Amino acid sequence: PxxxxxxxxxxxxxxxxxxxxxxxxxxxxxxxxxxxxxxxxxxxxxxxxxxxxxxxxxxxxxxxxxxxxxxxxxxxxxxxxxxxxxxxxxxxxxxxxxxxxxxxxxxxxxxxxxxxxxxxxxxxxxxxxxxxxxxxxxxxxxxxxxxxxxxxxxxxxxxALEDADPQEIDFVSLGCPHLSIKEIARIAELLVGKTVTKEFWITTARPTKQIADRMGYTAVIEAAGAKFAADTCCVVAPIQGRFAALATDSAKACYYAYSKNKFKTVLLPFDEVVKVSCE
Known part of the structure:
Protein backbone atom coordinates (compact mmCIF):
# COMPACT_ATOMS: atom_id res chain seq x y z
CA PRO A 1 0.00 0.00 0.00
CA ALA A 160 19.17 -23.13 2.61
CA LEU A 161 16.65 -21.72 0.11
CA GLU A 162 18.31 -23.34 -2.91
CA ASP A 163 17.20 -26.95 -3.23
CA ALA A 164 16.34 -27.01 -6.95
CA ASP A 165 18.66 -27.81 -9.81
CA PRO A 166 18.72 -25.18 -12.59
CA GLN A 167 17.13 -27.57 -15.09
CA GLU A 168 14.17 -28.11 -12.73
CA ILE A 169 13.09 -24.44 -12.73
CA ASP A 170 9.77 -24.06 -14.54
CA PHE A 171 8.29 -21.09 -12.65
CA VAL A 172 9.80 -17.62 -12.18
CA SER A 173 8.26 -14.89 -10.04
CA LEU A 174 9.16 -11.34 -8.98
CA GLY A 175 7.01 -9.15 -6.77
CA CYS A 176 6.79 -10.65 -3.30
CA PRO A 177 6.35 -8.04 -1.88
CA HIS A 178 5.00 -5.96 -4.77
CA LEU A 179 7.51 -4.45 -7.18
CA SER A 180 8.29 -0.75 -7.35
CA ILE A 181 8.17 1.08 -10.68
CA LYS A 182 11.98 1.16 -10.61
CA GLU A 183 12.08 -2.64 -10.48
CA ILE A 184 9.53 -2.99 -13.28
CA ALA A 185 11.60 -0.63 -15.41
CA ARG A 186 14.62 -2.86 -14.84
CA ILE A 187 12.70 -5.97 -15.90
CA ALA A 188 11.61 -4.22 -19.10
CA GLU A 189 15.20 -3.20 -19.79
CA LEU A 190 16.41 -6.77 -19.37
CA LEU A 191 13.63 -8.27 -21.52
CA VAL A 192 13.94 -6.03 -24.57
CA GLY A 193 14.23 -8.33 -27.57
CA LYS A 194 14.08 -11.46 -25.39
CA THR A 195 11.61 -14.35 -25.22
CA VAL A 196 10.53 -15.87 -21.92
CA THR A 197 10.73 -19.67 -21.95
CA LYS A 198 9.27 -20.35 -18.49
CA GLU A 199 6.13 -19.25 -16.68
CA PHE A 200 7.09 -15.78 -15.43
CA TRP A 201 4.78 -13.85 -13.07
CA ILE A 202 5.30 -10.21 -12.13
CA THR A 203 3.16 -8.89 -9.29
CA THR A 204 2.64 -5.32 -8.19
CA ALA A 205 0.02 -2.91 -6.92
CA ARG A 206 -2.59 -1.79 -9.43
CA PRO A 207 -1.55 1.91 -9.39
CA THR A 208 2.07 0.87 -10.04
CA LYS A 209 0.92 -1.35 -12.91
CA GLN A 210 -0.97 1.61 -14.39
CA ILE A 211 2.21 3.70 -14.30
CA ALA A 212 4.06 0.85 -16.01
CA ASP A 213 1.33 0.79 -18.68
CA ARG A 214 1.72 4.51 -19.38
CA MET A 215 5.51 4.34 -19.49
CA GLY A 216 5.53 1.45 -21.96
CA TYR A 217 7.11 -1.08 -19.61
CA THR A 218 4.09 -3.39 -19.62
CA ALA A 219 4.10 -3.70 -23.40
CA VAL A 220 7.79 -4.66 -23.48
CA ILE A 221 7.42 -7.20 -20.68
CA GLU A 222 4.28 -8.84 -22.06
CA ALA A 223 5.76 -8.94 -25.57
CA ALA A 224 8.55 -11.07 -24.13
CA GLY A 225 5.98 -13.48 -22.71
CA ALA A 226 5.90 -12.58 -19.01
CA LYS A 227 2.59 -12.04 -17.20
CA PHE A 228 1.42 -9.32 -14.83
CA ALA A 229 -0.89 -9.79 -11.85
CA ALA A 230 -2.02 -6.76 -9.84
CA ASP A 231 -2.98 -6.60 -6.17
CA THR A 232 -2.02 -10.18 -5.45
CA CYS A 233 1.08 -12.33 -5.09
CA CYS A 234 2.28 -15.79 -6.06
CA VAL A 235 2.37 -16.93 -2.43
CA VAL A 236 -1.43 -16.81 -2.15
CA ALA A 237 -2.08 -18.48 -5.52
CA PRO A 238 -3.48 -22.05 -5.37
CA ILE A 239 -0.93 -23.51 -7.78
CA GLN A 240 0.27 -26.67 -6.05
CA GLY A 241 0.98 -29.32 -8.67
CA ARG A 242 1.34 -26.86 -11.56
CA PHE A 243 5.07 -26.30 -11.19
CA ALA A 244 8.08 -28.09 -9.76
CA ALA A 245 10.59 -25.38 -8.89
CA LEU A 246 10.51 -21.60 -8.37
CA ALA A 247 13.24 -19.05 -9.09
CA THR A 248 12.81 -15.75 -7.25
CA ASP A 249 14.70 -13.00 -5.43
CA SER A 250 12.31 -13.23 -2.46
CA ALA A 251 13.14 -15.24 0.66
CA LYS A 252 9.51 -14.82 1.72
CA ALA A 253 8.29 -16.32 -1.55
CA CYS A 254 10.64 -19.27 -1.05
CA TYR A 255 9.13 -19.95 2.37
CA TYR A 256 5.56 -20.03 1.11
CA ALA A 257 6.40 -21.76 -2.17
CA TYR A 258 7.41 -24.79 -0.14
CA SER A 259 4.97 -24.57 2.77
CA LYS A 260 1.88 -23.93 0.62
CA ASN A 261 2.72 -25.51 -2.74
CA LYS A 262 5.62 -27.92 -2.07
CA PHE A 263 7.82 -26.28 -4.73
CA LYS A 264 11.56 -26.52 -4.73
CA THR A 265 13.18 -23.08 -4.81
CA VAL A 266 16.22 -21.14 -5.96
CA LEU A 267 17.00 -17.73 -4.45
CA LEU A 268 18.81 -15.51 -6.96
CA PRO A 269 19.74 -11.86 -7.51
CA PHE A 270 17.02 -9.82 -9.21
CA ASP A 271 18.72 -9.64 -12.63
CA GLU A 272 19.55 -13.34 -12.53
CA VAL A 273 15.88 -14.21 -12.00
CA VAL A 274 14.98 -12.38 -15.20
CA LYS A 275 17.84 -14.07 -17.03
CA VAL A 276 16.68 -17.53 -15.88
CA SER A 277 13.20 -16.85 -17.26
CA CYS A 278 14.67 -16.72 -20.78
CA GLU A 279 16.92 -19.78 -20.59
Missing part, protein backbone atom coordinates in the same frame (compact mmCIF):
# COMPACT_ATOMS: atom_id res chain seq x y z
CA UNK A 2 2.85 2.42 0.72
CA UNK A 3 3.89 2.31 -2.96
CA UNK A 4 0.41 3.06 -4.25
CA UNK A 5 -0.83 6.10 -2.38
CA UNK A 6 -1.54 4.78 1.13
CA UNK A 7 1.49 6.30 2.84
CA UNK A 8 1.05 6.89 6.58
CA UNK A 9 2.92 9.72 8.26
CA UNK A 10 5.31 9.39 11.17
CA UNK A 11 3.35 8.69 14.35
CA UNK A 12 0.07 7.87 12.61
CA UNK A 13 -1.99 5.14 14.26
CA UNK A 14 -3.12 2.63 11.65
CA UNK A 15 -4.43 -0.96 11.58
CA UNK A 16 -2.77 -2.96 8.83
CA UNK A 17 -2.73 -6.64 8.06
CA UNK A 18 -0.02 -8.41 5.95
CA UNK A 19 3.14 -8.95 7.92
CA UNK A 20 5.70 -7.27 5.63
CA UNK A 21 3.59 -4.11 5.27
CA UNK A 22 3.20 -3.94 9.06
CA UNK A 23 6.96 -4.27 9.55
CA UNK A 24 7.65 -1.58 6.92
CA UNK A 25 5.06 0.84 8.32
CA UNK A 26 6.30 0.51 11.90
CA UNK A 27 10.00 0.50 11.15
CA UNK A 28 10.69 2.55 8.02
CA UNK A 29 7.79 5.02 8.19
CA UNK A 30 7.47 5.28 11.97
CA UNK A 31 3.71 4.76 11.84
CA UNK A 32 2.11 2.62 14.54
CA UNK A 33 0.27 -0.62 13.91
CA UNK A 34 -0.06 -4.06 15.35
CA UNK A 35 0.02 -7.14 13.16
CA UNK A 36 -3.69 -7.28 12.44
CA UNK A 37 -5.69 -10.05 10.84
CA UNK A 38 -8.15 -9.39 8.03
CA UNK A 39 -11.24 -9.14 10.28
CA UNK A 40 -9.64 -6.75 12.79
CA UNK A 41 -8.22 -4.54 10.04
CA UNK A 42 -11.65 -4.43 8.40
CA UNK A 43 -13.29 -3.60 11.74
CA UNK A 44 -10.82 -0.72 12.22
CA UNK A 45 -11.60 0.57 8.73
CA UNK A 46 -15.34 0.52 9.42
CA UNK A 47 -15.16 2.12 12.87
CA UNK A 48 -12.12 4.37 12.58
CA UNK A 49 -10.80 2.88 15.82
CA UNK A 50 -8.26 0.27 16.85
CA UNK A 51 -7.33 -0.93 20.36
CA UNK A 52 -4.58 1.06 22.11
CA UNK A 53 -2.10 -1.68 22.90
CA UNK A 54 1.07 -3.26 21.52
CA UNK A 55 3.03 -1.15 19.05
CA UNK A 56 0.69 1.81 19.43
CA UNK A 57 2.30 2.44 22.84
CA UNK A 58 5.71 4.05 23.35
CA UNK A 59 6.92 1.44 25.84
CA UNK A 60 6.47 -1.39 23.37
CA UNK A 61 8.47 0.34 20.63
CA UNK A 62 11.71 0.31 22.61
CA UNK A 63 14.40 -2.02 21.24
CA UNK A 64 15.25 -5.07 23.33
CA UNK A 65 18.22 -6.46 21.38
CA UNK A 66 21.07 -4.96 19.36
CA UNK A 67 22.01 -6.55 16.03
CA UNK A 68 25.47 -5.87 14.59
CA UNK A 69 25.49 -6.65 10.88
CA UNK A 70 29.07 -7.46 9.95
CA UNK A 71 27.98 -8.78 6.57
CA UNK A 72 27.57 -6.54 3.54
CA UNK A 73 24.23 -7.43 1.95
CA UNK A 74 23.49 -6.03 -1.50
CA UNK A 75 20.27 -6.30 -3.45
CA UNK A 76 16.86 -7.67 -2.60
CA UNK A 77 17.89 -11.32 -2.49
CA UNK A 78 20.72 -10.74 0.00
CA UNK A 79 18.49 -8.57 2.19
CA UNK A 80 15.96 -11.40 2.09
CA UNK A 81 18.67 -13.82 3.19
CA UNK A 82 19.58 -11.39 5.97
CA UNK A 83 15.97 -11.36 7.15
CA UNK A 84 15.94 -15.15 7.29
CA UNK A 85 19.29 -15.38 9.10
CA UNK A 86 18.32 -12.79 11.70
CA UNK A 87 14.73 -13.99 12.05
CA UNK A 88 15.83 -17.52 12.86
CA UNK A 89 18.40 -16.29 15.40
CA UNK A 90 15.75 -14.18 17.13
CA UNK A 91 13.25 -17.03 17.11
CA UNK A 92 15.86 -19.23 18.79
CA UNK A 93 16.11 -16.69 21.62
CA UNK A 94 12.39 -17.14 22.28
CA UNK A 95 11.55 -13.47 22.66
CA UNK A 96 9.30 -10.96 20.94
CA UNK A 97 12.16 -9.00 19.46
CA UNK A 98 12.41 -5.32 18.58
CA UNK A 99 15.92 -5.19 17.08
CA UNK A 100 18.18 -2.14 17.05
CA UNK A 101 20.38 -2.65 13.99
CA UNK A 102 23.86 -1.39 13.19
CA UNK A 103 25.42 -1.50 9.74
CA UNK A 104 22.45 -1.07 7.40
CA UNK A 105 22.24 2.71 7.12
CA UNK A 106 22.72 2.66 3.32
CA UNK A 107 19.88 0.25 2.52
CA UNK A 108 17.66 1.23 -0.43
CA UNK A 109 13.87 1.32 -0.53
CA UNK A 110 13.67 -2.02 -2.36
CA UNK A 111 16.20 -3.64 -0.04
CA UNK A 112 14.27 -2.51 3.03
CA UNK A 113 11.02 -3.87 1.59
CA UNK A 114 12.68 -7.25 0.99
CA UNK A 115 14.20 -7.25 4.47
CA UNK A 116 10.87 -6.44 6.14
CA UNK A 117 9.13 -9.25 4.28
CA UNK A 118 11.74 -11.84 5.19
CA UNK A 119 12.24 -10.75 8.81
CA UNK A 120 8.49 -10.84 9.43
CA UNK A 121 8.22 -14.27 7.79
CA UNK A 122 11.11 -16.01 9.52
CA UNK A 123 11.20 -14.10 12.81
CA UNK A 124 7.72 -12.68 13.37
CA UNK A 125 9.25 -9.21 13.76
CA UNK A 126 6.89 -6.25 13.36
CA UNK A 127 9.26 -3.41 14.31
CA UNK A 128 12.98 -2.72 14.11
CA UNK A 129 15.22 0.34 14.23
CA UNK A 130 18.28 0.99 12.05
CA UNK A 131 20.87 3.42 13.36
CA UNK A 132 21.23 6.36 11.00
CA UNK A 133 18.23 5.43 8.83
CA UNK A 134 14.85 4.75 10.42
CA UNK A 135 12.99 7.65 12.07
CA UNK A 136 12.83 6.41 15.68
CA UNK A 137 16.40 5.12 15.91
CA UNK A 138 17.73 8.45 17.22
CA UNK A 139 15.12 8.45 20.00
CA UNK A 140 16.09 5.11 21.55
CA UNK A 141 19.23 3.52 22.94
CA UNK A 142 20.80 0.26 21.71
CA UNK A 143 20.34 -2.55 24.27
CA UNK A 144 23.28 -4.36 25.83
CA UNK A 145 22.27 -7.83 24.59
CA UNK A 146 23.75 -8.25 21.13
CA UNK A 147 23.41 -10.62 18.17
CA UNK A 148 25.99 -10.70 15.36
CA UNK A 149 25.24 -11.40 11.70
CA UNK A 150 28.32 -12.33 9.67
CA UNK A 151 28.73 -12.92 5.96
CA UNK A 152 28.67 -16.66 6.62
CA UNK A 153 25.18 -16.32 8.13
CA UNK A 154 23.95 -14.64 4.96
CA UNK A 155 25.48 -17.30 2.76
CA UNK A 156 24.04 -20.13 4.84
CA UNK A 157 20.56 -18.58 4.82
CA UNK A 158 20.63 -18.16 1.04
CA UNK A 159 21.97 -21.68 0.50
Missing amino acids: YLSGNLPHFGDHIAWAESSAVCYANSVLGARTNREGGPSALAAALTGCTPAYGYHLDENRQPNITVEVWAHPRGTYQFGALGRALGEKLEALGKKAVPYMLGLENASLEELISFCASLATYGGVALFHIQGLTPEAAQVNPPYETVLIAQADLEAAAA
Whole structure:
Protein backbone atom coordinates (compact mmCIF):
# COMPACT_ATOMS: atom_id res chain seq x y z
CA PRO A 1 0.00 0.00 0.00
CA TYR A 2 2.85 2.42 0.72
CA LEU A 3 3.89 2.31 -2.96
CA SER A 4 0.41 3.06 -4.25
CA GLY A 5 -0.83 6.10 -2.38
CA ASN A 6 -1.54 4.78 1.13
CA LEU A 7 1.49 6.30 2.84
CA PRO A 8 1.05 6.89 6.58
CA HIS A 9 2.92 9.72 8.26
CA PHE A 10 5.31 9.39 11.17
CA GLY A 11 3.35 8.69 14.35
CA ASP A 12 0.07 7.87 12.61
CA HIS A 13 -1.99 5.14 14.26
CA ILE A 14 -3.12 2.63 11.65
CA ALA A 15 -4.43 -0.96 11.58
CA TRP A 16 -2.77 -2.96 8.83
CA ALA A 17 -2.73 -6.64 8.06
CA GLU A 18 -0.02 -8.41 5.95
CA SER A 19 3.14 -8.95 7.92
CA SER A 20 5.70 -7.27 5.63
CA ALA A 21 3.59 -4.11 5.27
CA VAL A 22 3.20 -3.94 9.06
CA CYS A 23 6.96 -4.27 9.55
CA TYR A 24 7.65 -1.58 6.92
CA ALA A 25 5.06 0.84 8.32
CA ASN A 26 6.30 0.51 11.90
CA SER A 27 10.00 0.50 11.15
CA VAL A 28 10.69 2.55 8.02
CA LEU A 29 7.79 5.02 8.19
CA GLY A 30 7.47 5.28 11.97
CA ALA A 31 3.71 4.76 11.84
CA ARG A 32 2.11 2.62 14.54
CA THR A 33 0.27 -0.62 13.91
CA ASN A 34 -0.06 -4.06 15.35
CA ARG A 35 0.02 -7.14 13.16
CA GLU A 36 -3.69 -7.28 12.44
CA GLY A 37 -5.69 -10.05 10.84
CA GLY A 38 -8.15 -9.39 8.03
CA PRO A 39 -11.24 -9.14 10.28
CA SER A 40 -9.64 -6.75 12.79
CA ALA A 41 -8.22 -4.54 10.04
CA LEU A 42 -11.65 -4.43 8.40
CA ALA A 43 -13.29 -3.60 11.74
CA ALA A 44 -10.82 -0.72 12.22
CA ALA A 45 -11.60 0.57 8.73
CA LEU A 46 -15.34 0.52 9.42
CA THR A 47 -15.16 2.12 12.87
CA GLY A 48 -12.12 4.37 12.58
CA CYS A 49 -10.80 2.88 15.82
CA THR A 50 -8.26 0.27 16.85
CA PRO A 51 -7.33 -0.93 20.36
CA ALA A 52 -4.58 1.06 22.11
CA TYR A 53 -2.10 -1.68 22.90
CA GLY A 54 1.07 -3.26 21.52
CA TYR A 55 3.03 -1.15 19.05
CA HIS A 56 0.69 1.81 19.43
CA LEU A 57 2.30 2.44 22.84
CA ASP A 58 5.71 4.05 23.35
CA GLU A 59 6.92 1.44 25.84
CA ASN A 60 6.47 -1.39 23.37
CA ARG A 61 8.47 0.34 20.63
CA GLN A 62 11.71 0.31 22.61
CA PRO A 63 14.40 -2.02 21.24
CA ASN A 64 15.25 -5.07 23.33
CA ILE A 65 18.22 -6.46 21.38
CA THR A 66 21.07 -4.96 19.36
CA VAL A 67 22.01 -6.55 16.03
CA GLU A 68 25.47 -5.87 14.59
CA VAL A 69 25.49 -6.65 10.88
CA TRP A 70 29.07 -7.46 9.95
CA ALA A 71 27.98 -8.78 6.57
CA HIS A 72 27.57 -6.54 3.54
CA PRO A 73 24.23 -7.43 1.95
CA ARG A 74 23.49 -6.03 -1.50
CA GLY A 75 20.27 -6.30 -3.45
CA THR A 76 16.86 -7.67 -2.60
CA TYR A 77 17.89 -11.32 -2.49
CA GLN A 78 20.72 -10.74 0.00
CA PHE A 79 18.49 -8.57 2.19
CA GLY A 80 15.96 -11.40 2.09
CA ALA A 81 18.67 -13.82 3.19
CA LEU A 82 19.58 -11.39 5.97
CA GLY A 83 15.97 -11.36 7.15
CA ARG A 84 15.94 -15.15 7.29
CA ALA A 85 19.29 -15.38 9.10
CA LEU A 86 18.32 -12.79 11.70
CA GLY A 87 14.73 -13.99 12.05
CA GLU A 88 15.83 -17.52 12.86
CA LYS A 89 18.40 -16.29 15.40
CA LEU A 90 15.75 -14.18 17.13
CA GLU A 91 13.25 -17.03 17.11
CA ALA A 92 15.86 -19.23 18.79
CA LEU A 93 16.11 -16.69 21.62
CA GLY A 94 12.39 -17.14 22.28
CA LYS A 95 11.55 -13.47 22.66
CA LYS A 96 9.30 -10.96 20.94
CA ALA A 97 12.16 -9.00 19.46
CA VAL A 98 12.41 -5.32 18.58
CA PRO A 99 15.92 -5.19 17.08
CA TYR A 100 18.18 -2.14 17.05
CA MET A 101 20.38 -2.65 13.99
CA LEU A 102 23.86 -1.39 13.19
CA GLY A 103 25.42 -1.50 9.74
CA LEU A 104 22.45 -1.07 7.40
CA GLU A 105 22.24 2.71 7.12
CA ASN A 106 22.72 2.66 3.32
CA ALA A 107 19.88 0.25 2.52
CA SER A 108 17.66 1.23 -0.43
CA LEU A 109 13.87 1.32 -0.53
CA GLU A 110 13.67 -2.02 -2.36
CA GLU A 111 16.20 -3.64 -0.04
CA LEU A 112 14.27 -2.51 3.03
CA ILE A 113 11.02 -3.87 1.59
CA SER A 114 12.68 -7.25 0.99
CA PHE A 115 14.20 -7.25 4.47
CA CYS A 116 10.87 -6.44 6.14
CA ALA A 117 9.13 -9.25 4.28
CA SER A 118 11.74 -11.84 5.19
CA LEU A 119 12.24 -10.75 8.81
CA ALA A 120 8.49 -10.84 9.43
CA THR A 121 8.22 -14.27 7.79
CA TYR A 122 11.11 -16.01 9.52
CA GLY A 123 11.20 -14.10 12.81
CA GLY A 124 7.72 -12.68 13.37
CA VAL A 125 9.25 -9.21 13.76
CA ALA A 126 6.89 -6.25 13.36
CA LEU A 127 9.26 -3.41 14.31
CA PHE A 128 12.98 -2.72 14.11
CA HIS A 129 15.22 0.34 14.23
CA ILE A 130 18.28 0.99 12.05
CA GLN A 131 20.87 3.42 13.36
CA GLY A 132 21.23 6.36 11.00
CA LEU A 133 18.23 5.43 8.83
CA THR A 134 14.85 4.75 10.42
CA PRO A 135 12.99 7.65 12.07
CA GLU A 136 12.83 6.41 15.68
CA ALA A 137 16.40 5.12 15.91
CA ALA A 138 17.73 8.45 17.22
CA GLN A 139 15.12 8.45 20.00
CA VAL A 140 16.09 5.11 21.55
CA ASN A 141 19.23 3.52 22.94
CA PRO A 142 20.80 0.26 21.71
CA PRO A 143 20.34 -2.55 24.27
CA TYR A 144 23.28 -4.36 25.83
CA GLU A 145 22.27 -7.83 24.59
CA THR A 146 23.75 -8.25 21.13
CA VAL A 147 23.41 -10.62 18.17
CA LEU A 148 25.99 -10.70 15.36
CA ILE A 149 25.24 -11.40 11.70
CA ALA A 150 28.32 -12.33 9.67
CA GLN A 151 28.73 -12.92 5.96
CA ALA A 152 28.67 -16.66 6.62
CA ASP A 153 25.18 -16.32 8.13
CA LEU A 154 23.95 -14.64 4.96
CA GLU A 155 25.48 -17.30 2.76
CA ALA A 156 24.04 -20.13 4.84
CA ALA A 157 20.56 -18.58 4.82
CA ALA A 158 20.63 -18.16 1.04
CA ALA A 159 21.97 -21.68 0.50
CA ALA A 160 19.17 -23.13 2.61
CA LEU A 161 16.65 -21.72 0.11
CA GLU A 162 18.31 -23.34 -2.91
CA ASP A 163 17.20 -26.95 -3.23
CA ALA A 164 16.34 -27.01 -6.95
CA ASP A 165 18.66 -27.81 -9.81
CA PRO A 166 18.72 -25.18 -12.59
CA GLN A 167 17.13 -27.57 -15.09
CA GLU A 168 14.17 -28.11 -12.73
CA ILE A 169 13.09 -24.44 -12.73
CA ASP A 170 9.77 -24.06 -14.54
CA PHE A 171 8.29 -21.09 -12.65
CA VAL A 172 9.80 -17.62 -12.18
CA SER A 173 8.26 -14.89 -10.04
CA LEU A 174 9.16 -11.34 -8.98
CA GLY A 175 7.01 -9.15 -6.77
CA CYS A 176 6.79 -10.65 -3.30
CA PRO A 177 6.35 -8.04 -1.88
CA HIS A 178 5.00 -5.96 -4.77
CA LEU A 179 7.51 -4.45 -7.18
CA SER A 180 8.29 -0.75 -7.35
CA ILE A 181 8.17 1.08 -10.68
CA LYS A 182 11.98 1.16 -10.61
CA GLU A 183 12.08 -2.64 -10.48
CA ILE A 184 9.53 -2.99 -13.28
CA ALA A 185 11.60 -0.63 -15.41
CA ARG A 186 14.62 -2.86 -14.84
CA ILE A 187 12.70 -5.97 -15.90
CA ALA A 188 11.61 -4.22 -19.10
CA GLU A 189 15.20 -3.20 -19.79
CA LEU A 190 16.41 -6.77 -19.37
CA LEU A 191 13.63 -8.27 -21.52
CA VAL A 192 13.94 -6.03 -24.57
CA GLY A 193 14.23 -8.33 -27.57
CA LYS A 194 14.08 -11.46 -25.39
CA THR A 195 11.61 -14.35 -25.22
CA VAL A 196 10.53 -15.87 -21.92
CA THR A 197 10.73 -19.67 -21.95
CA LYS A 198 9.27 -20.35 -18.49
CA GLU A 199 6.13 -19.25 -16.68
CA PHE A 200 7.09 -15.78 -15.43
CA TRP A 201 4.78 -13.85 -13.07
CA ILE A 202 5.30 -10.21 -12.13
CA THR A 203 3.16 -8.89 -9.29
CA THR A 204 2.64 -5.32 -8.19
CA ALA A 205 0.02 -2.91 -6.92
CA ARG A 206 -2.59 -1.79 -9.43
CA PRO A 207 -1.55 1.91 -9.39
CA THR A 208 2.07 0.87 -10.04
CA LYS A 209 0.92 -1.35 -12.91
CA GLN A 210 -0.97 1.61 -14.39
CA ILE A 211 2.21 3.70 -14.30
CA ALA A 212 4.06 0.85 -16.01
CA ASP A 213 1.33 0.79 -18.68
CA ARG A 214 1.72 4.51 -19.38
CA MET A 215 5.51 4.34 -19.49
CA GLY A 216 5.53 1.45 -21.96
CA TYR A 217 7.11 -1.08 -19.61
CA THR A 218 4.09 -3.39 -19.62
CA ALA A 219 4.10 -3.70 -23.40
CA VAL A 220 7.79 -4.66 -23.48
CA ILE A 221 7.42 -7.20 -20.68
CA GLU A 222 4.28 -8.84 -22.06
CA ALA A 223 5.76 -8.94 -25.57
CA ALA A 224 8.55 -11.07 -24.13
CA GLY A 225 5.98 -13.48 -22.71
CA ALA A 226 5.90 -12.58 -19.01
CA LYS A 227 2.59 -12.04 -17.20
CA PHE A 228 1.42 -9.32 -14.83
CA ALA A 229 -0.89 -9.79 -11.85
CA ALA A 230 -2.02 -6.76 -9.84
CA ASP A 231 -2.98 -6.60 -6.17
CA THR A 232 -2.02 -10.18 -5.45
CA CYS A 233 1.08 -12.33 -5.09
CA CYS A 234 2.28 -15.79 -6.06
CA VAL A 235 2.37 -16.93 -2.43
CA VAL A 236 -1.43 -16.81 -2.15
CA ALA A 237 -2.08 -18.48 -5.52
CA PRO A 238 -3.48 -22.05 -5.37
CA ILE A 239 -0.93 -23.51 -7.78
CA GLN A 240 0.27 -26.67 -6.05
CA GLY A 241 0.98 -29.32 -8.67
CA ARG A 242 1.34 -26.86 -11.56
CA PHE A 243 5.07 -26.30 -11.19
CA ALA A 244 8.08 -28.09 -9.76
CA ALA A 245 10.59 -25.38 -8.89
CA LEU A 246 10.51 -21.60 -8.37
CA ALA A 247 13.24 -19.05 -9.09
CA THR A 248 12.81 -15.75 -7.25
CA ASP A 249 14.70 -13.00 -5.43
CA SER A 250 12.31 -13.23 -2.46
CA ALA A 251 13.14 -15.24 0.66
CA LYS A 252 9.51 -14.82 1.72
CA ALA A 253 8.29 -16.32 -1.55
CA CYS A 254 10.64 -19.27 -1.05
CA TYR A 255 9.13 -19.95 2.37
CA TYR A 256 5.56 -20.03 1.11
CA ALA A 257 6.40 -21.76 -2.17
CA TYR A 258 7.41 -24.79 -0.14
CA SER A 259 4.97 -24.57 2.77
CA LYS A 260 1.88 -23.93 0.62
CA ASN A 261 2.72 -25.51 -2.74
CA LYS A 262 5.62 -27.92 -2.07
CA PHE A 263 7.82 -26.28 -4.73
CA LYS A 264 11.56 -26.52 -4.73
CA THR A 265 13.18 -23.08 -4.81
CA VAL A 266 16.22 -21.14 -5.96
CA LEU A 267 17.00 -17.73 -4.45
CA LEU A 268 18.81 -15.51 -6.96
CA PRO A 269 19.74 -11.86 -7.51
CA PHE A 270 17.02 -9.82 -9.21
CA ASP A 271 18.72 -9.64 -12.63
CA GLU A 272 19.55 -13.34 -12.53
CA VAL A 273 15.88 -14.21 -12.00
CA VAL A 274 14.98 -12.38 -15.20
CA LYS A 275 17.84 -14.07 -17.03
CA VAL A 276 16.68 -17.53 -15.88
CA SER A 277 13.20 -16.85 -17.26
CA CYS A 278 14.67 -16.72 -20.78
CA GLU A 279 16.92 -19.78 -20.59
